[in-house]
Amino acid sequence: MVVLATKCYVEGDARERALDSLDSLVANDLAELAVEWTIGVLDTEFVSVTVDGDDETVARNLLRERWGEITDHFDDGETYVGTLRSWDDDGWTLDAGEPIEISRDDLGLGPGDPSQIRDRFGVVQHTPLRFVYDADGGHRLADESRDMLYDWSRSDDDDGASSGGRLNVNSATRGEVRATLNRAGHARDVITVERLGLLEQSVVCAEGTDPPGLLASVGEYLPAELKAVVP
Numbered sequence: 001m002v003v004l005a006t007k008c009y010v011e012g013d014a015r016e017r018a019l020d021s022l023d024s025l026v027a028n029d030l031a032e033l034a035v036e037w038t039i040g041v042l043d044t045e046f047v048s049v050t051v052d053g054d055d056e057t058v059a060r061n062l063l064r065e066r067w068g069e070i071t072d073h074f075d076d077g078e079t080y081v082g083t084l085r086s087w088d089d090d091g092w093t094l095d096a097g098e099p100i101e102i103s104r105d106d107l108g109l110g111p112g113d114p115s116q117i118r119d120r121f122g123v124v125q126h127t128p129l130r131f132v133y134d135a136d137g138g139h140r141l142a143d144e145s146r147d148m149l150y151d152w153s154r155s156d157d158d159d160g161a162s163s164g165g166r167l168n169v170n171s172a173t174r175g176e177v178r179a180t181l182n183r184a185g186h187a188r189d190v191i192t193v194e195r196l197g198l199l200e201q202s203v204v205c206a207e208g209t210d211p212p213g214l215l216a217s218v219g220e221y222l223p224a225e226l227k228a229v230v231p
Contacts, residue, residue: 005068005081006197007045021173035059070097076135087114106140121149122229124170164205171224177201
């Protein structure tokens with residue numbers, strides 16, 4: 001069994017849709033392997049995938065690479081994945097199977113208190129983030145996650161194309177976010193929807209789009225936390 005570093009925290013029909021979406025993603029990833037799988041949700045809300053078959057070792061490694069893994073063993077100085085659980089004046093707390101507290105200074109994301117930093121970079125709750133584990137408790141946000149957040153706030157992408165900012169969303173699958181944008185008449189305002197986790201998405205806005213305005217327009221359709229990122 002692999003415990004993926006992504007959560008399913010919605011209920012009812014929304015949970016069924018989310019798990020159906022995940023099953024389709026797993027099917028695409030493991031299509032060429034001789035395996036069968038079962039998806040479940042643990043009491044901690046993390047998603048588990050049980051894999052059986054001749055290629056089960058390869059399949060588990062693919063899932064770990066794609067989603068990250070929640071483990072009960074940490075080595076000092078190694079990088080792991082947790083989901084944003086909470087924040088206070090001292091820093092952010094990630095859920096990596098156990099609480100991982102990262103102080104404001106060890107976030108490495110510039111000035112402001114932890115809530116202001118979260119708002120500035122548009123980090124919605126449950127977003128998967130990588131961290132470097134410290135056996136003495138001095139955990140820090142990994143360079144990979146810092147770079148990702150700074151990239152969100154840039155005015156252009158790696159190819160030099162202008163960006164209109166982002167709208168980050170939780171509690172909805174990528175398909176649900178796309179459908180909502182279309183229903184609200186914003187298909188042309190969006191370049192793509194990037195998947196951060198099962199229920200956490202980042203809408204990449206086209207040049208000239210106003211992310212706060214997009215948030216106000218689609219917010220009534222999405223029972224979710226939404227945060228705008230303005231370059």
